[in-house]
Amino acid sequence: MIKKNIFIILGVISLIFGTVGIVIPLLPTTPFYLLSAYFFSKSSEKFHKFLLNNKVCGGYIRDYHERKGITLKNKINVLVLLTLSIGVSMLRIKNLHLQIFLGLIFICVSFHILKIRTLR
Incomplete structure (x- = not known):
């Protein structure tokens, strides 16, 4: 319990x-x-x-x-939203170190999303 x-x-x-x-x-x-x-x-x-x-x-x-994966449509949606949200954040933040950190997060998350099996 x-x-x-x-x-x-x-x-x-x-x-x-x-x-x-x-x-x-x-x-x-x-x-x-x-x-x-x-x-x-x-x-x-x-x-x-x-x-x-x-x-x-x-x-x-x-x-x-x-099903151990995500659909192509969902991958595209996730990557578009990720790009927009991190892109806006990078434009609003003036600290170069934070911009680099956000860029690294973007690369890592994008790589992970692309690595997940694409469902039909």
Whole structure:
């Protein structure tokens, strides 16, 4: 029972971080959502179903967990949003070290997204 409650709390926390990550480029959304799905699968069928059936993120999570990849359309969407969010951040930040850091994050995340198997 204690383990179940801890997993629910961790699932909610990672879901919050993932949601915040939608608007903050340095905070990754997808890993936190996948972590939430894992915690909910081990603790609450209700929360797990809610996450998997969510019209905004459920399809991404199901594809990644069940089919071990993401569709080409979703890859393109992710890369466009990543480019826009990091690009705007780099333009607004005047510190060269932070711009370089954001550039490295962009390269690493883009590489990871491109490396994931493309579903048909």
